[in-house]
Amino acid sequence: MPSINEQPIPAARPVIGEEEIEAAVRVLRTGRVVQGPEVAAFEEGFSELVDGRHCVAVNSGTSALHLLLMALNIGPGDEVIVPSFSFAASANAVRLVGADVVFVDIEADSFNIDPAAVEAAITPRTAAIMPVHIYGNPAAMDKIMAIADKRKLAVVEDACQAHAAALNGTPVGAFGSGGTFSFYPTKNMHSLEGGMISTADAETARTLRLLRNQGMEQRYANEIVGANMRMTDVAAAVGRVQLAKLHGWTETRIANAAYLSANITAPNVVTPVVAEGARHIYHQYTIRVKGGEGARDAAMAQLTEAGVGNAVYYPTPIHRLKPYWEPDQKAGRNWDLPETEKAAAEVVSLPVHPSLTQNDLERIVTAVNALGENL
Numbered sequence: 001m002p003s004i005n006e007q008p009i010p011a012a013r014p015v016i017g018e019e020e021i022e023a024a025v026r027v028l029r030t031g032r033v034v035q036g037p038e039v040a041a042f043e044e045g046f047s048e049l050v051d052g053r054h055c056v057a058v059n060s061g062t063s064a065l066h067l068l069l070m071a072l073n074i075g076p077g078d079e080v081i082v083p084s085f086s087f088a089a090s091a092n093a094v095r096l097v098g099a100d101v102v103f104v105d106i107e108a109d110s111f112n113i114d115p116a117a118v119e120a121a122i123t124p125r126t127a128a129i130m131p132v133h134i135y136g137n138p139a140a141m142d143k144i145m146a147i148a149d150k151r152k153l154a155v156v157e158d159a160c161q162a163h164a165a166a167l168n169g170t171p172v173g174a175f176g177s178g179g180t181f182s183f184y185p186t187k188n189m190h191s192l193e194g195g196m197i198s199t200a201d202a203e204t205a206r207t208l209r210l211l212r213n214q215g216m217e218q219r220y221a222n223e224i225v226g227a228n229m230r231m232t233d234v235a236a237a238v239g240r241v242q243l244a245k246l247h248g249w250t251e252t253r254i255a256n257a258a259y260l261s262a263n264i265t266a267p268n269v270v271t272p273v274v275a276e277g278a279r280h281i282y283h284q285y286t287i288r289v290k291g292g293e294g295a296r297d298a299a300m301a302q303l304t305e306a307g308v309g310n311a312v313y314y315p316t317p318i319h320r321l322k323p324y325w326e327p328d329q330k331a332g333r334n335w336d337l338p339e340t341e342k343a344a345a346e347v348v349s350l351p352v353h354p355s356l357t358q359n360d361l362e363r364i365v366t367a368v369n370a371l372g373e374n375l
């Protein structure tokens with residue numbers, strides 16, 4: 001039990017501070033709140049995180065994925081290779097454009113899409129590969145890009161959890177045909193709600209700008225069929241404040257994770273594994289609890305009892321969710337994803353956010369190391 005003066009440590013702590021509030025109010029007072037100069041400035045600022053690629057802001061990470069797939073002309077008859085160990089939005093975007101999702105397994109260490117599984121899943125209908133940089137840990141983009149380049153496939157990086165993660169010095173979102181980011185409040189930075197698409201291709205960027213705004217560059221001169229997925233200037237103003245703090249927050253997350261990994265010694269707990277050359281930005285600090293779902297769930301109950309917030313991302317792999325499972329069952333399609341199933345039964349994420357104090361970190365370590373004795 002936490003002592004009377006010790007509050008539970010939350011699993012995540014979104015920041016809406018005075019600066020964010022002032023930025024939002026400043027825009028509200030101008031009376032011009034729809035997409036405008038703040039959005040343009042946010043796009044320009046964010047572009048520095050993705051090696052200067054074009055950036056297009058939208059109203060969510062899901063919209064970012066959806067529009068990027070549309071801009072790449074992916075639709076009915078196409079297949080997109082997606083890891084099942086992700087948030088449903090990754091696969092939903094594929095289904096929303098009418099393409100088919102082909103689920104593949106993950107690597108045990110990184111929790112990211114397995115390049116060998118990607119290669120084995122390619123068919124004549126494959127149009128794109130969607131690596132998800134899960135938890136903020138970059139996928140094996142060197143291998144994925146080599147596979148995609150050989151077959152001339154598009155690569156849609158789902159970097160919704162991975163702002164400023166990198167592999168061998170290249171930031172995520174700067175490898176593929178395009179990358180997508182989420183600014184949902186619990187992400188490493190937020191804009192209340194929001195998303196960003198990065199792409200190296202000016203023509204794709206222009207198409208994305210049209211698609212988010214009913215197909216219009218000039219008002220009422222619609223060029224293509226588009227949606228309204230614009231970001232507001234209020235959201236962008238908040239996003240700009242957060243963007244300025246992202247670097248410091250990320251360094252603190254990395255330091256918090258290093259402390260946890262150096263001090264967690266429970267024998268049945270596996271701390272995150274980071275590949276050589278990878279910059280993991282710890283959107284989540286996710287451990288495995290050995291012993292299956294029962295042991296993991298018991299561990300979560302003990303952590304909660306000790307006042308340590310915790311959560312499972314994600315308890316049900318996407319292929320087992322109803323909108324995917326039912327049609328696959330009907331079609332007699334069974335995905336063989338043993339590492340995905342195992343991860344879903346073993347993972348639990350611990351607090352790693354930049355608001356943690358040294359005392360919080362010590363409490364987390366003590367609670368995790370006590371698990372060994374009790375499971």
Ligand SMILES: Cc1ncc(COP(=O)(O)O)c(C=O)c1O
Nearest residue numbers: 060061062087089160182183184
């Ligand atoms: C991996 C992944 N993809 C896509 C999304 C969708 O982002 P949003 O919630 O901003 O629509 C999220 C965010 O929750 C995510 O974690």
